Amino acid sequence: MSPGQLAPTPHDPDERGHFGPWGGRYMPEALIAAVDELAAFYEKARIDPEFLDEFFRLLRDYAGRPSLLTEAPKFAAHAGGARVFLKREDLNHTGSHKINNVLGQALLTKRMGKQRVIAETGAGQHGVATATACALMGLDCVIYMGEVDTERQALNVARMRLLGAEVIPVKTGSRTLKDAINEALRDWVANVDDTHYLLGTAAGPHPFPVLVRDFHRVIGIEARAQVLEQAGRLPDVVAACVGGGSNAIGIFHGFIDDPSVRLVGLEPGGDGIDTDRHGATLTVGTPGSLHGAMSYVMQDEDGQITEAHSISAGLDYPGVGPEHAHLKDTGRAEYRPVTDAEAMEAFALLSRTEGIIPAIESAHALAGALVLGRELGPEGLIVVNLSGRGDKDMDTAIKWFGLGVES
Amino acid sequence: MSRLAGVFDACRSESRAALIGYLPAGYPTLEGSKDVLRTMVSSGCDLVEVGLPYSDPVMDGPTIQKASEQALRGGFRVRDLFGVVESVAALGGRAVVMTYWNPVLKYGVDAFARDLAAAGGLGLITPDLVPDEAAEWLEASEAHDLDRIFLVAPSSTEERIDLTARSSRGFLYATSVMGVTGARDVVSSAAPALVERVREHTDLPVAVGLGVRSGAQAAELAAFADGVIVGSAFVTAVRDDTVAALTAELAEGVRQVPSRA
Incomplete structure (x- = not known):
């Protein structure tokens, strides 16, 4: 937990999220305002001693x-x-490592004044971590999980439900992680005003790859x-x-x-x-x-x-x-x-x-x-x-x- | 010069909005989609959007998702798209293509634009490509004289509406609600405000879509928009074999209320 953990690095992408030719934002215009807002909040938070203190305290005393x-x-x-x-x-x-990222993003969710969190999960690790952070911070939580994955990871489905999350099995496409992300994006575009999409991996549109990496x-x-x-x-x-x-x-x-x-x-x-x-x-x-x-x-x-x-x-x-x-x-x-x-x-x-x-x-x-x-x-x-x-x-x-x- | 300006000019001269109908190519089958589009054009669609079925349609609700899946399961290939566009153009209809960006990237942006133009297509609607990432498409669309239809949403800031309007050619696609495609019972109250905001930035025609399924809704939108876009309702009508009747109802709807002159 070094004070510089979230500080900008020489390896950061350009301001629109490009690592060389990669990254950026290939997504619907309807969600651009939300990722812009997230990026703006994160840029402030990553150098804000108060945010860092709270994040490090959670990593130490909770994770x-x-x-x-x-x-x-x-x-x-x-x-x-x-x-x-x-x-x-x-x-x-x-x-798993997933708790690092969810604690950081759940704190950001609070800062943005949003009350509802959605997330995708494959193995269920990220879903469990998200449901955990939401329980801790009093946020409403909905987890999208491919139907195939809910079957092979039934224990994690039960854990998420016990933690108070709603788990929605996704029955479209290949019924795995990519389809769970599609469904979460569809939810997000309809509910973006009060909902943060707590993406679980260092992918997705800018600023997610930077923010998840930093956490x-x-x-x-x-x-x-x-x-x-x-x-x-x-x-x-x-x-x-x-x-x-x-x-x-x-x-x-x-x-x-x-x-x-x-x-x-x-x-x-x-x-x-x-x-x-x-x-x-x-x-x-x-x-x-x-x-x-x-x-x-x-x-x-x-x-x-x-x-x-x-x-x-x-x-x-x-x-x-x-x-x-x-x-x-x-x-x-x-x-x-x-x-x-x-x-x-x-x-x-x-x-x-x-x-x-x-x-x-x-x-x-x-x-x-x-x-x-x-x-x-x-x-x-x-x-x-x-x-x-x-x-x-x-x-x-x-x-x-x-x-x-x-x- | 826009390829679609004539469509909107003609509609304006009749004091009405344009009716724009969407159908995924390859739905219900490849030949079947050509038949349906022919009916849509002959029954009153001023412009058709030919959808390119895609594996990960994040902006689409269940109706279009299922139609796209059916088309892909039926063996639809990207190269088949151009034959569908050509079939519309051959009838004297006007077609643009609506597609997620990855299939275009994979095909090659310039090659896609070239083949679309050669098939008689007039432009491209890109639901998951924003102008910020569209340098290659801006170039290819100019080279092959195609219109570029980007989307604006109720959440778009003034700055982004301005950027999107400056990057567009033909018309602007205003998504009337925050959400995915699919017929809804009531037209969103956000639509008039969004169209009004867009008009402060551009003289381009503005078409409104997401959620329209009836003549009455079309009339409501036609009161303030230059075009009314209908998608999922056509997909459902294919299943119910009511495409001609739906088109006629919507065509009447866009004529009921005089659009802004």
């Missing part, structure tokens, strides 16, 4: 920050002997200080999973000005990128506009958005945040696909070797670390962003590994 940096030596033995440290976002209140920069700021203290040096690699890309952009920014540190994003490779069932947007996607920004997207030759496929509901998204597109182009970050099978292997491995059950999303980063560790060898040092815990993924694990009780 439980700073989160730990835990070395994982027995897991690392499978990673070519490189040292592996885990940034424990799974230990935050609500069980998550705490991850990288903490991790950098912790690894210097515990290992005495900077890591060779920082690895994080990338769906929309919020946890990755948050930890990457802590190291972005350290040229010796490679930033590696791990994308959902599904059944493999040589099949049509994956969500590796940066690896095989092409430029396009989706949900308000220009970025890489998964689309067919007509520009129709195609369905992503991943065992992880939280990475199952055919777009990606525009700053990641920019980091890919400039070469500052690199992106690799991880298949469902590789992720599930890492999911089981961390559980057994370290007693930590990761979210399947985060297991993609762990699988990447296994490969990167072997590439680096025993002298290597990797920080993995363990973006969430895996309790929510037990149904998937039961099916994948056959863990059910035998009758």
Whole structure:
């Protein structure tokens, strides 16, 4: 929680939200006034000591920050002997990094004088975090969730309802995250006067990619200080999973000005990128506009958005945040696909070797670390962003590994 | 010079508003959409908007979403759009295309403009492209002499109405309510105020859409707007096989109340 966490950086986009050719605002005019208002409030808030105090107090006293940096030596033995440290976002209140962003945006919602919050969710992590912040701050909360996801993440649906949120299953399109975002945007345009759209990832129209990134920069700021203290040096690699890309952009920014540190994003490779069932947007996607920004997207030759496929509901998204597109182009970050099978292997491995059950999303980063560790060898040092815990993924694990009780 | 000025001039000379009807290409089928558009033109639409079915129509309510999904499931391809536009032009009708931006980006902005113009299309309505991001389209539309119809909303500031008006050619599309497409029972009270605000910035014709489904509503809008846009109600009429009757009712509606001279 450094005072400069939200301060403008040399990596900020231009005033209309462009990171190079990416980002901007590809969205209906009806919503421009709302994003302009949000941008104006955020520009004031990000340098306002009172806002920062309140935000940091919530991160510390409510979310439980700073989160730990835990070395994982027995897991690392499978990673070519490189040292592996885990940034424990799974230990935050609500069980993932998502709480950082929702606390920041819920505070902004209050500042804007709005009483109603809507959000989309894929795995349910962002929905749960949003419902939590709304309960804490007395805001009305509506969560849009693809019907497919409500089925595979039933536990999170129950959590959100318990927290007082209304959960609306979205039955249009592919009935997953992208359709939940479409539906939230339709709600927003009809209710924009009293409603804030609390977007859950570092994508969407300006200022969301900057604002969400900044609220998550705490991850990288903490991790950098912790690894210097515990290992005495900077890591060779920082690895994080990338769906929309919020946890990755948050930890990457802590190291972005350290040229010796490679930033590696791990994308959902599904059944493999040589099949049509994956969500590796940066690896095989092409430029396009989706949900308000220009970025890489998964689309067919007509520009129709195609369905992503991943065992992880939280990475199952055919777009990606525009700053990641920019980091890919400039070469500052690199992106690799991880298949469902590789992720599930890492999911089981961390559980057994370290007693930590990761979210399947985060297991993609762990699988990447296994490969990167072997590439680096025993002298290597990797920080993995363990973006969430895996309790929510037990149904998937039961099916994948056959863990059910035998009758 | 605008390609659509003639339409609005003619309507003004008759002291009425223009009737603008929307239908997604490929709905209910590719050939079926050409038939429906022919009926719309022959029964009284002064201009038709041919919609390009898209996978993620964030500005559309359930009626148009379902129609777009049906068209895509039926195998609709972007290249089929130009044949539909051509079928309208061949009948002497006037067509613009309404499309989300990503399919145009993917097709190539200049190539799309070229092929639309070649098919006899007169312009493009872009619900999720604001002038701020439209440099390539401004250039392509000039090169291929197409009208550019951007949208304004009740939430638009004066500054943005001004920017949008300066960037537009043909007419301005005023969304009468804050919301997605779909027929509504009452015409929004925000519409007259929005049109009035727009007129302080431009002499371009202003057409009003979102929520219109009856002749009475059309008449209400025609009292202050230069064009009345009807979408979802036509999609529903296709299902009910009442397109000719709906068009006639709306055409009568836009003639009931003299529009501003």
